[in-house]
Amino acid sequence: MALLLAKLTIAPAFVAAVSLLGRRFGPALAGFLAALPVVGGPILALLIAEQGVAFGARAAYGCAIGAAPTMVFALAYASFATRVRWSRAITFGCSRS
Structure with a gap:
């Protein structure tokens, strides 16, 4: 159950954080952060934990x-x-x- 909760919250939390930082500091920073594996990395970690x-x-x-x-x-x-x-x-x- 904890793994499911992590799947449902981690990636959306990162996307929300990048969006909020983009609003605060501008689209250049948001684009830079979106290009980093801040969403893909946690998803891969969850896949490793599960599979x-x-x-x-x-x-x-x-x-x-x-x-x-x-x-x-x-x-x-x-x-x-x-x-x-x-x-x-x-x-x-x-x-x-």
Whole structure:
């Protein structure tokens, strides 16, 4: 029961904290904090506690593999977002990732 309670509270608490810090200190800090594994890390820890280390290692590997295209998209979008309309920047970001 404690593990279920942790699952239901830890990740939303981190998301809420990042949102509140973003409101207080601006979107640059919120973006920086959201890019950190402050949500994924606790979720992986809970997966390890529930499913074991081998499962957690495979899940962490999958998260790392999934992060690469997200970073490519973010860099492509950021490089064009200040020069073209947002819709074109998203299209360019998606075509590069």
